[in-house]
Amino acid sequence: MPETLITEQSLHQGTLVALHGNLASSAWWASLLAEPPVGWRVLAPDLPGFAGSAHMGEVSISAYATWLRDWLANHLDPGECPVLLGHSLGGAVALEYAARQPAEISGLALAASAPLDGLITPEEHYPLLELLREDKFLLEMHIGALFPSQQPANFTQLVHDASRMARTHYSGNARALSTWKVDPAALAGLPVLVLGGELDRLTTPDMVHAQAAALGCRATILSGLGHGFPQEDALAFLQHLQPFLNQLPNDRLDSYVTLETT
Template sequence: MTSPSSCPPRPISEECPRMPDAISTRTLVAVHGNFASAAWWRDLVARPPAGWQVLAPDLPGFAGTPHDGDVSISAYADWLGAWIAERNLDRPVLLGHSLGGAVVLDLAARDPGRYRALVLAASAPLTGLVTPEENYPVLEMLRGTPALLEMSLGALFPSGRPEDFGTYVEDGGRMAAAHYSGNARALSTWSVDPARLSGLPVLVMGGELDALITPDMVRAQAQALGVPATVHPGVGHGFPQEQPDVFRAALATFLDSLP
């Protein structure tokens, strides 16, 4: 692992992780959502909960990373599983935001014993997320229209844009062309059986002002998984970045409860 003093600028495939303290023996893998990148987790990587290190990859085709395979949730989960295996991570906790929630759900459902827990932040519903057909032309318009992309991403942060918002817009604009409609199509045909996750500790969170993954969706997901739902007031889809300290505190409480 690269030390903080020698950490180069972020490679296209992975955020440079903070060097863990001597007591840090557990790992949380944070997975971004659609039109996003590892940069969304930069604060959490730099200031992880005590006793943890946080690693945040860029999924294939996001933020300029190479992509030559299927545009599907299962393909992203395949890639993430291989990324984790390459690093010999011992039962990491998987954190997924939005589309990233579907990715970590898909991966964990294959073999829950490989993972310590799941954290779902404004995650795609267990039954998938259908985008109305009339919205697909708008998704394609986001490609090559920075002002429209900035406006769309800005709506995810109703309480205020994060400090790194400019990077979010830049990284979103470097997403692979096939992803603009492809990711929405992928989410519309994806689902996971909650019974396959039985026994795995799960934290389900959402934002009160989220118009994409509404509080009702968050509560329904939590109910299907047999756990409580936490809906943070006054924030939207990007609540982990809108209020990073609040998010980190809720995350730390959950992580401290794990065996």
């Protein structure tokens, strides 16, 4: 009778696509890329116009979602349905994409995501946004405030990437979020994880709870952390992300390959 040998040489994984927020880049997912959730590979693009990447056309959440569909077509296997993870503005992009093509993804993880009805920046704040383009000290202070408990190890890289954002994006992204919204009914039936930071002043815990209620799930608020909690405490973030991913269908996951030997 053949003997069964178990090996992990061939590991088929589900795909988690991590989308960064405003003034950010793929470097915000450095910890997640280095230590991905078990059973999942992580892809993290730079959205157009961020961290020196090319940008053409309008600055809008809709345009970013259109770009994302083209990007995914070049980075996924045919028929593969990834989980989208969106932080801040990246959450709006993930929501926009999911509302358009719910059958093309297997779940949504929203981390301090922009609210479903957009995020209004007061008019008096726009001059400050424009100052961030020229004043690296202000930019560093602005980004540092997102991590009230501790700065990520690659904080210098995050500031550098922010300084390379397209000039159109400083006010443009704020305008884009103020005019964007998504109908939660378009996301009905889609597995969703909603997380927020207790000390987040941009996407407040109240906003996070309202978003979760509209999506028919419960919010989890991470104690003592701010807007950048996925990077501020990557381990705590993963401890909430992994169980969510574990309960999702993952038809590419085959941790063990069975070989017959004589």
